[in-house]
Amino acid sequence: MTTIPKRGLETEELFRRLEAFRKDDVNWRDGRVWAYVYDPGAEAEAVIKRAYTLYLGENALDPTAFPSGMYLENELVAMAAAHLRGDANVVGNFTSGGTESILCAVKAARDFARANRPKATKPHVLLPTTAHAAFHKACHYLDVDVKLVPVDPKSFRADPRAMREAADENTILMVGSAISYAHGVVDPIRELGEIALEKNLLFHVDGCMGGFLLPYFRRLGAPVPDFEFHVPGVTSISMDFHKYAFAAKGASVILYRSADVRKYQMYACANWTGYTVINPTVQSTKSVGPLAAAWAVLNHFGDEGYLAIARQVLDATRRIADAVEAMPDLRLLGRPDMNLVAFASDSVSVFHVIDEMKLRGWYIQPQLGYGSSRENIHLSIMPSNVRWVDAMLADLRECVEKARAMKSGELAAKIHAAFGNVDPASISDETIRGLLAMTGAAGNALPERMAEVNEVLNALPVPIREKLLVGYLNTLYRQPEGGSDA
Numbered sequence: 078m079t080t081i082p083k084r085g086l087e088t089e090e091l092f093r094r095l096e097a098f099r100k101d102d103v104n105w106r107d108g109r110v111w112a113y114v115y116d117p118g119a120e121a122e123a124v125i126k127r128a129y130t131l132y133l134g135e136n137a138l139d140p141t142a143f144p145s146g147m148y149l150e151n152e153l154v155a156m157a158a159a160h161l162r163g164d165a166n167v168v169g170n171f172t173s174g175g176t177e178s179i180l181c182a183v184k185a186a187r188d189f190a191r192a193n194r195p196k197a198t199k200p201h202v203l204l205p206t207t208a209h210a211a212f213h214k215a216c217h218y219l220d221v222d223v224k225l226v227p228v229d230p231k232s233f234r235a236d237p238r239a240m241r242e243a244a245d246e247n248t249i250l251m252v253g254s255a256i257s258y259a260h261g262v263v264d265p266i267r268e269l270g271e272i273a274l275e276k277n278l279l280f281h282v283d284g285c286m287g288g289f290l291l292p293y294f295r296r297l298g299a300p301v302p303d304f305e306f307h308v309p310g311v312t313s314i315s316m317d318f319h320k321y322a323f324a325a326k327g328a329s330v331i332l333y334r335s336a337d338v339r340k341y342q343m344y345a346c347a348n349w350t351g352y353t354v355i356n357p358t359v360q361s362t363k364s365v366g367p368l369a370a371a372w373a374v375l376n377h378f379g380d381e382g383y384l385a386i387a388r389q390v391l392d393a394t395r396r397i398a399d400a401v402e403a404m405p406d407l408r409l410l411g412r413p414d415m416n417l418v419a420f421a422s423d424s425v426s427v428f429h430v431i432d433e434m435k436l437r438g439w440y441i442q443p444q445l446g447y448g449s450s451r452e453n454i455h456l457s458i459m460p461s462n463v464r465w466v467d468a469m470l471a472d473l474r475e476c477v478e479k480a481r482a483m484k485s486g487e488l489a490a491k492i493h494a495a496f497g498n499v500d501p502a503s504i505s506d507e508t509i510r511g512l513l514a515m516t517g518a519a520g521n522a523l524p525e526r527m528a529e530v531n532e533v534l535n536a537l538p539v540p541i542r543e544k545l546l547v548g549y550l551n552t553l554y555r556q557p558e559g560g561s562d563a
């Protein structure tokens with residue numbers, strides 16, 4: 078059992094152990110990772126770290142004690158509002174990431190409905206099937222239903238006609254994406270805004286992934302659809318700074334067209350004996366460090382710096398999308414509006430392709446099939462990836478050829494035959510452990526090749542898929558064996 082050491086470690090030994098913990102992490106600094114990490118380069122990273130640590134100890138809980146946090150937050154919100162074509166009435170708050178921003182938007186909509194929509198007795202959020210999973214999570218936490226609406230099966234954009242038909246008196250919030258993560262496309266926000274006005278709905282645009290970079294792509298001539306506050310009907314927008322503004326995690330903003338809706342996001346408690354509690358967002362105590370780091374990186378690059386980065390990334394995205402379209406075994410899932418590219422295959426297992434690419438030092442992301450979107454490979458294109466585009470594409474072509482000769486789907490077919498029609502509630506923890514063992518994912522480490530695991534997950538109905546994932550994660554997070562000496 079791991080315990081607090083009796084005596085403190087020497088500084089060198091302490092950091093040796095911390096470094097050792099990272100031995101199995103992906104090496105994102107080499108530019109061969111196409112997901113998760115947004116690398117600003119060494120110079121900007123140094124600026125970010127200096128700003129973060131300068132304000133690490135300040136607590137943004139109470140602006141009367143640490144007004145620096147409020148000053149930084151107000152500046153960041155103002156920059157975000159201007160970037161998204163908002164006027165002087167736009168208000169907002171800094172959050173720890175897109176999930177918290179989305180939680181705040183759903184909480185505001187729920188409480189706004191309680192005060193203003195008495196007929197919404199069974200409140201739900203209206204979501205295209207491509208909307209981010211964070212909305213499902215927010216609704217789960219806040220006891221609000223989700224109403225899913227299919228998207229266009231070719232473009233993967235929200236279908237305005239279907240959204241209009243699905244909206245009813247229980248709809249408390251409608252959502253569109255700019256961009257949707259899975260396919261990198263912007264929903265028809267203007268058309269959805271018209272529906273919001275027609276039916277008197279709050280309308281949130283999820284710009285967590287695309288909100289910062291899309292305006293730069295538009296300035297460079299890309300045909301980016303309108304999605305910002307100048308679109309009538311848009312009432313709130315979320316936008317992350319820790320993605321393509323390259324701020325330190327976690328850094329996001331939730332913005333509202335006016336304070337009249339934002340007030341429902343906030344929480345106050347005077348029903349206890351302690352200090353005054355008034356929280357604009359989910360967190361209470363939080364370091365000012367992420368605020369300072371976000372402010373620092375925006376001022377470090379400036380508008381011209383971000384435009385130059387966008388130009389490189391846009392060019393790389395077009396080259397990759399064109400190359401994928403030219404490969405006989407691959408096809409794009411939607412034509413991306415930004416630098417997220419998803420592509421599938423009708424002739425080879427994309428999961429084998431991903432494993433083969435990993436063996437060559439590339440980290441690319443698998444996405445399971447759902448609805449009209451079949452299983453696919455997903456790339457998030459970063460500035461650090463740009464120099465590797467030709468090499469990555471060359472390896473991709475070779476890995477597709479290798480995957481062609483590999484068997485796939487046999488275990489998935491057997492497990493689907495056995496469990497495809499089973500009630501998820503009847504599946505025991507023991508059965509889950511047995512399924513994990515069959516895929517090679519038992520224990521606390523992932524198998525070297527993940528194709529069979531992903532094929533099984535892809536073949537299972539969604540509720541069983543989710544149960545299997547929870548079962549696996551529940552085995553990973555546990556006390557380490559043999560102590561913590563790294």
